[in-house]
Amino acid sequence: MPEMHFTIRWPDGTVEGCYSPSLVIKDYFVPGESYKLLEFLAKSREALNIASARVEARYGFPCSRALGQLARIEATGRTFATLPDARVAVESFDA
Structure with a gap:
């Protein structure tokens, strides 16, 4: 199963590398x-x-790494929930 990594930038400028066990992220x-x-x-x-x-x-x-990644994304996302114009940028996909 092809896995992939992708890089995101949170509203405060923090860059995070993320993981998916599938290429579905590209969809x-x-x-x-x-x-x-x-x-x-x-x-x-x-x-x-x-x-x-x-x-x-x-x-x-199930993939514990994917579910763990989701938990981290959701936890970090909650820290920006009060910002009305908060945006998250998807910077890149890495093989």
Whole structure:
């Protein structure tokens, strides 16, 4: 199963490297684009849950790394929830 890494920039300028066990992230995000925080969180949730489900379908168990990545994204996202114009940029996809 092809995995991928992608880099995001949070509203405060912090850059974070992220992981997905599937290329499904490419269906949800475009490198160089930024997304409203709630949109980014919703897309991340959907994409990483799909990625984890693909691992489960293939290997019989969900992907703990994908679910852990989602938990980190959601936790960090909560810190920006009070910023009305918060946006998250997807900077790059890395093989």
